[in-house]
Structure formats: C-alpha cells, structure tokens
Amino acid sequence: MILVTGGAGFIGSHTCVELLNKDHEIVIADNLVNSKIASVEAIKQITGKSCLFYELDINDEDGLRALFRSHDITSVIHFAGLKSVGESCKFPHRYYSNNVGGTLTLLKIMREFSCKSMVFSSSATVYGRDNDPPFTESMPTSATNPYGWTKVIQEQILVDQAKADPEMRIALLRYFNPVGAHPSGLIGEDPVGIPNNLVPYICKVALGRLPYLNVYGNDYDTVDGTGVRDYIHVVDLAKGHIEAMKYLDNNRGVLTVNLGTGIGYSVLELVDAYSRASGKEIPVRFMPRRSGDIATSYANAEKACELLGWKAELGIEDMCRDSWNYAQKKM
Ligand code: NAD
Numbered sequence: 001m002i003l004v005t006g007g008a009g010f011i012g013s014h015t016c017v018e019l020l021n022k023d024h025e026i027v028i029a030d031n032l033v034n035s036k037i038a039s040v041e042a043i044k045q046i047t048g049k050s051c052l053f054y055e056l057d058i059n060d061e062d063g064l065r066a067l068f069r070s071h072d073i074t075s076v077i078h079f080a081g082l083k084s085v086g087e088s089c090k091f092p093h094r095y096y097s098n099n100v101g102g103t104l105t106l107l108k109i110m111r112e113f114s115c116k117s118m119v120f121s122s123s124a125t126v127y128g129r130d131n132d133p134p135f136t137e138s139m140p141t142s143a144t145n146p147y148g149w150t151k152v153i154q155e156q157i158l159v160d161q162a163k164a165d166p167e168m169r170i171a172l173l174r175y176f177n178p179v180g181a182h183p184s185g186l187i188g189e190d191p192v193g194i195p196n197n198l199v200p201y202i203c204k205v206a207l208g209r210l211p212y213l214n215v216y217g218n219d220y221d222t223v224d225g226t227g228v229r230d231y232i233h234v235v236d237l238a239k240g241h242i243e244a245m246k247y248l249d250n251n252r253g254v255l256t257v258n259l260g261t262g263i264g265y266s267v268l269e270l271v272d273a274y275s276r277a278s279g280k281e282i283p284v285r286f287m288p289r290r291s292g293d294i295a296t297s298y299a300n301a302e303k304a305c306e307l308l309g310w311k312a313e314l315g316i317e318d319m320c321r322d323s324w325n326y327a328q329k330k331m
C-alpha cells in the first residue's frame with residue numbers, strides 16, 4: 001500500500017486519482033491545514049474507487065507509527081508541507097518545523113517499518129537566483145526565502161539518508177509551476193483568501209471577484225518585460241509521480257528530476273491564453289517587481305524523458321481551459 005502524505009491537497013489529490021486509476025491501493029494522511037475533506041470525496045467520485053483517509057499531522061510521531069502498524073506501507077509519496085513563500089518569510093519557524101520536522105518524523109517511522117521508498121515534492125525554487133535557465137538537475141541549489149530553504153534542506157536530508165542506507169530509493173521531483181485542474185472540474189486549486197500565485201489570481205479576476213490582475217514587473221529582460229515561467233498541467237505532473245514510482249521499483253539511490261514542460265510563458269502570454277479560454281477580459285495593472293522574483297524560470301526537461309519516459313503532454317490552452325472549468329464549478 002502507498003502512503004500519500006498531503007494527498008488531500010492540490011497536487012496530491014490529482015496524483016491520488018492517477019494512482020487509483022492504475023489500481024494502486026492508497027492511504028492518505030493529511031491534517032487538512034490547507035485542504036478540505038471534500039477533495040477526498042471527489043477523488044473517490046472521479047475514480048469510482050475507495051481510498052483510506054487519516055486526518056493526521058505528519059509531525060505526530062505516534063499517529064504516524066499507528067498508521068504504519070495498521071497498514072503495510074511499501075512506499076510513500078510525500079506532498080505534505082506548507083508552501084506560501086510570503087508566509088514563510090513571516091513565520092520561518094513554522095515552515096522549518098512543519099516541512100523539515102515533518103520529513104524527519106516521516107523518515108524515522110519509515111525506518112522503523114523498513115519502508116525504503118519515497119517520492120518527494122521538491123520545487124524549481126531550489127535553483128535559486130544564480131543559475132541561468134533552462135535549469136538542469138546538476139546545477140547548484142540555493143534559495144531566496146525560508147520556504148525555498150526547507151526544500152533545499154529536505155533534499156539534502158534525503159540524499160544523506162540514501163547515502164547511509166543503500167537500500168533507500170528516493171525521487172526528488174522538482175516541480176516547475178503547476179496549474180490547471182482535473183478535467184472533471186471536481187478537484188483543483190482554490191487558495192483561501194487573496195491568491196498569491198498567478199493562475200488562482202487570474203481565476204478570481206475572470207470570475208469578476210477581483211477587479212484586475214497586478215502584474216509584478218514589466219521591465220524584465222523577457223519577451224514582453226513580464227516574468228517567464230514553465231507552467232505545467234497538474235494532471236501531467238501527477239502522471240510524473242507514477243513514472244517516478246516505477247523507476248524506483250527498479251533503481252536504488254536518489255533520482256533528482258525536473259518536472260516541467262521546458263517551455264516558458266510570460267505573464268501577459270498566460271493572461272492572453274486565459275482570456276481566450278474563458279471568454280473573459282482580464283484587466284491588468286503594472287506594478288513594481290515582486291521581491292524575490294526572478295525574470296525567467298523554465299526546465300530542461302530531458303532527464304525526465306530519458307529516465308522516466310515521461311514528458312508533459314498538455315499545453316497552455318489545456319491548462320487554462322481546465323482551470324476555468326474548475327473555477328466556474330468550484331470557486
Ligand atoms: P497543498 O497545500 O494544496 O497540499 C499540501 C497538503 O499537505 C495540504 O492538503 C495540507 O493540508 C497538507 N499538509 C501540510 N502540512 C501537513 C502536515 N504537517 N501533516 C499533514 N498534512 C500536511 O499544496 P500543493 O500545491 O498540492 O503542493 C504539494 C507539495 O508540492 C508541497 O510540498 C509543495 O511545497 C510542493 N510544491 C508545490 C508547488 C506548487 O506550485 N503548487 C511547486 C513546487 C513544489
């Protein structure tokens with residue numbers, strides 16, 4: 001059985017759907033700090049299959065131990081973590097404690113039960129600001145904020161753990177910018193309050209709940225001066241996890257791999273695509289650059305293709321269409 005930590009969240013719920021579609025047995029552990037139990041119901045509705053759910057904080061060592069005692073967990077897909085950059089700057093201790101502490105507790109319990117396989121949610125944020133895109137996995141890592149540092153540190157912990165135990169199988173998946181939603185419109189991303197990230201913000205503007213999009217910076221050295229990112233459809237991303245798990249079945253040690261499309265779009269290009277998909281005008285207002293942002297981020301996506309046989313199949317139109325479908329149904 002596969003343990004999915006953070007499986008009620010945005011990327012986790014989509015990955016649970018793909019796992020169930022492939023007939024894997026799964027158990028979700030999520031404390032619902034940034035998700036709702038409704039997404040677990042939606043996973044069941046989409047797949048017509050059942051999955052177990054524990055409302056559990058992964059920092060709760062006894063609770064995690066009890067879960068491992070009750071189920072034969074052979075591998076873990078570890079999404080659980082806090083992910084807001086701004087919040088991490090205000091509350092660094094909370095971020096280090098939840099993210100790094102959670103991973104340490106999880107590793108401890110995995111060791112107790114001889115569970116040796118983990119797929120970990122890392123981020124393109126570990127490329128920091130000193131590398132030139134396209135980002136390749138061998139580049140040095142760093143971060144510009146506490147959230148980013150939790151990813152750099154968790155990667156290091158997992159690498160060291162694998163060095164110490166040659167039977168470990170670890171996949172560090174560096175996601176670029178996950179967007180979109182399941183085509184059913186039943187699961188997607190709906191952050192609480194005013195969104196920080198681009199696509200959820202655009203959704204609210206298209207729905208008429210916010211008057212315009214603030215575009216942070218139009219003087220970058222990019223196609224139109226606005227920031228460029230590698231947006232990836234969350235369903236493609238979810239499928240990448242299935243391929244990473246398969247890879248770990250046959251390979252020990254650490255796999256570090258980018259999950260991106262290899263293509264960058266500017267903020268204005270994305271706004272245009274979203275406007276076409278939704279048939280809504282998205283008014284924009286140019287603002288100064290957002291602190292901590294880099295001009296351009298996109299993946300070299302070759303390694304995932306070579307080692308996992310995985311590449312993103314959905315394009316920007318699919319991302320905008322599915323995001324808009326979800327926004328209308330659920331936001
Ligand atoms: P999300 O917030 O929707 O999902 C994370 C889930 O983990 C939530 O359901 C939350 O309730 C749960 N959680 C948090 N702390 C927990 C704890 N201590 N115990 C149990 N559950 C806990 O976020 P997401 O976008 O689905 O991201 C999943 C993972 O991918 C995170 O680790 C995130 O840092 C990483 N990631 C996300 C992005 C992105 O843009 N969404 C990019 C790169 C990496």
Ligand code: UD1
Nearest residue numbers: 085123125196197198201214215216227228229267292293
């Ligand atoms: C951000 C985080 C990153 C994290 C990711 C997923 C920062 C610096 N980086 O990535 O660490 O892994 O979210 O949670 O916060 N933009 C606007 N207006 C908006 C929102 C965004 O113009 O209202 C622009 C940004 O300046 C950027 C692009 O849109 O150029 C994408 O922004 P966003 O969706 O927040 O993602 P990242 O900043 O790439």
